[in-house]
Amino acid sequence: MMVGNNDAAVNDAVIIGSGINSLVSGAMLAQKGWRVLVLERNDHVGGAIATRTEVFPGYTVELLASWHPLFLGGPAYTELATDLARLGVEYLNTEDPTGVICADGSAILSTDATRNAATFESLGDLDAWNAVMSDFGGKAELAFGLLGTDFWRVNSSKFGWKAWRQMGRKALLASGAELLEPAAPWVDRTFTSPVTKALLVPWALHNGLGPDDASSAFITKAISAAISMGGMPIPVGGGVKLVDALCAIITEAGGEILTGIEATQIDVSGGRAHSVRTNNGVTYPARKAILASVTPQSLYLDLLDPSNVSTDYSSAASAYRYGRAGMQIHLALSEPPQWTTAGMEKVALVHVLDSMDSLSESVNAANRGFLPRRPTIVVGQPSTIDSSRVPEGAGLLWIQLQEVPREIRGDLAGEIDYVGGWTPEIRDLYADRVIEQLTPHIANISSCLTGKLVLGPADLAAMNVNLVGGDPYSGDCRVDQYALWRPLRLANGHNTGIKGLWQIGASTHPGPGLGGGSGYLVAKRLRERRH
Numbered sequence: 258m259m260v261g262n263n264d265a266a267v268n269d270a271v272i273i274g275s276g277i278n279s280l281v282s283g284a285m286l287a288q289k290g291w292r293v294l295v296l297e298r299n300d301h302v303g304g305a306i307a308t309r310t311e312v313f314p315g316y317t318v319e320l321l322a323s324w325h326p327l328f329l330g331g332p333a334y335t336e337l338a339t340d341l342a343r344l345g346v347e348y349l350n351t352e353d354p355t356g357v358i359c360a361d362g363s364a365i366l367s368t369d370a371t372r373n374a375a376t377f378e379s380l381g382d383l384d385a386w387n388a389v390m391s392d393f394g395g396k397a398e399l400a401f402g403l404l405g406t407d408f409w410r411v412n413s414s415k416f417g418w419k420a421w422r423q424m425g426r427k428a429l430l431a432s433g434a435e436l437l438e439p440a441a442p443w444v445d446r447t448f449t450s451p452v453t454k455a456l457l458v459p460w461a462l463h464n465g466l467g468p469d470d471a472s473s474a475f476i477t478k479a480i481s482a483a484i485s486m487g488g489m490p491i492p493v494g495g496g497v498k499l500v501d502a503l504c505a506i507i508t509e510a511g512g513e514i515l516t517g518i519e520a521t522q523i524d525v526s527g528g529r530a531h532s533v534r535t536n537n538g539v540t541y542p543a544r545k546a547i548l549a550s551v552t553p554q555s556l557y558l559d560l561l562d563p564s565n566v567s568t569d570y571s572s573a574a575s576a577y578r579y580g581r582a583g584m585q586i587h588l589a590l591s592e593p594p595q596w597t598t599a600g601m602e603k604v605a606l607v608h609v610l611d612s613m614d615s616l617s618e619s620v621n622a623a624n625r626g627f628l629p630r631r632p633t634i635v636v637g638q639p640s641t642i643d644s645s646r647v648p649e650g651a652g653l654l655w656i657q658l659q660e661v662p663r664e665i666r667g668d669l670a671g672e673i674d675y676v677g678g679w680t681p682e683i684r685d686l687y688a689d690r691v692i693e694q695l696t697p698h699i700a701n702i703s704s705c706l707t708g709k710l711v712l713g714p715a716d717l718a719a720m721n722v723n724l725v726g727g728d729p730y731s732g733d734c735r736v737d738q739y740a741l742w743r744p745l746r747l748a749n750g751h752n753t754g755i756k757g758l759w760q761i762g763a764s765t766h767p768g769p770g771l772g773g774g775s776g777y778l779v780a781k782r783l784r785e786r787r788h
């Protein structure tokens with residue numbers, strides 16, 4: 258498919274892939290008059306934004322990514338908001354972004370501070386919650402700045418200076434330890450209620466971490482603060498509305514989006530990348546820049562000729578690792594879900610788990626290749642925010658599992674006797690376990706079920722080559738592969754060592770999520786440069 262009107266013109270930028278980072282960078286460059294060509298190997302644009310209306314007739318289903326707080330809270334949205342609104346993108350939000358049901362009880366984290374005060378008071382953790390929010394609030398600008406800064410630009414040193422001035426040398430050095438602390442010891446030290454712990458810590462999963470991983474306390478604080486202030490926004494009609502609008506910004510400026518076309522080689526001469534070859538036999542030149550939203554292995558070991566890649570880059574790319582896999586279960590219900598815990602029917606995203614201990618156990622099990630016996634079940638309810646997603650009076654569950662092994666070595670529950678890669682049979686058996694564990698909490702989950710779609714690791718990988726082995730985050734997010742060291746341990750950032758060629762996407766800083774952060778950082782750089 259071809260969208261746009263750019264005929265045989267030479268493009269200023271050729272962008273490989275059409276995920277959020279590609280489209281954000283393409284739109285930002287188009288705003289400055291660049292002619293942008295986007296090449297996408299799938300037959301549709303959007304990458305991990307995959308909104309579908311044909312799966313369950315009458316329902317709008319986000320097959321993969323669903324929640325947009327990172328986009329609305331990030332700098333890309335600030336750049337693009339006016340154009341997006343002009344093109345009809347409308348966001349809705351909720352006062353009940355998240356909740357938990359665990360063995361010791363339940364709780365909801367709201368955007369209403371008064372409701373949160375009552376919740377934490379009843380859990381015996383009000384003073385602790387207030388102290389955490391006030392301490393983090395004082396550092397929020399620096400914390401969120403750290404998550405989004407371009408370490409490879411001169412102004413990142415200004416960021417360091419600001420931190421130094423604001424906190425002083427001793428406090429800054431001490432905050433390094435705070436930055437690295439795992440979530441489990443932090444919550445155990447800080448909160449008394451197991452419900453508070455189970456409410457907050459599963460959010461580390463959404464950044465690819467577990468409660469025992471370095472920096473998961475920092476991520477838990479950052480996400481808890483962001484959600485309790487910013488809620489859980491989603492676009493009316495699904496992520497496709499955002500994708501369509503970003504594509505429109507590109508094509509309005511004379512750019513073009515080609516789907517069903519795979520980039521197969523990036524040509525380099527004189528140390529500069531100048532064109533992209535594709536599987537349709539056409540070579541697309543780029544006057545100013547090529548942006549590749551691909552994995553490190555794809556870029557340095559496949560798309561570039563070995564003669565153009567130094568051994569330090571190729572060995573660092575080979576060493577890049579992938580994280581746990583993910584699984585999505587979509588359930589269409591003829592009625593709204595009947596939660597057995599009052600209040601959960603309004604919550605956008607409910608975590609159902611036993612406890613912090615089960616969370617820790619399940620993450621470790623999945624990391625080591627075992628199916629968890631008590632998985633943390635992420636139950637999303639997009640229609641609580643956007644009623645246009647379901648037929649009147651119906652319900653829709655977007656269920657996500659983040660503690661999934663990429664290859665199966667065994668089953669902690671001792672029920673599934675299987676070793677090897679994911680097959681449809683094993684995927685469905687495991688999904689049955691998950692639905693069975695949800696049944697006591699959602700009374701009509703079976704009686705009102707009208708449609709079910711399960712996507713396992715092999716399905717995710719088949720839908721998007723960047724989700725290697727079904728890793729939803731295109732690379733392990735533990736600290737040695739994060740921030741300065743994402744994508745490569747060489748700490749080269751988006752700079753590939755080849756002039757005119759930039760790497761973007763979830764495998765690069767600031768990592769996965771719908772913030773579009775890497776696309777934003779590279780487009781910002783390119784816009785400020787003389788070409």
Ligand SMILES: Cc1cc2nc3c(=O)[nH]c(=O)nc-3n(C[C@H](O)[C@H](O)[C@H](O)COP(=O)(O)OP(=O)(O)OC[C@H]3O[C@@H](n4cnc5c(N)ncnc54)[C@H](O)[C@@H]3O)c2cc1C
Nearest residue numbers: 274276278298304305322323324520729762763769770771
């Ligand atoms: C199941 C799931 C649920 C998620 N939920 C959320 C959520 O609710 N909120 C959130 O913030 N984040 C979520 N995430 C994470 C987030 O969606 C991703 O990190 C983000 O969308 C990745 O964007 P990207 O720009 O890296 O590109 P991707 O979305 O990974 O897209 C890359 C595109 O590049 C194409 N491509 C690759 N190689 C080539 C080539 N050689 N030639 C042409 N095209 C190529 C691929 O086909 C793909 O379409 C989720 C992820 C998954 C998988």
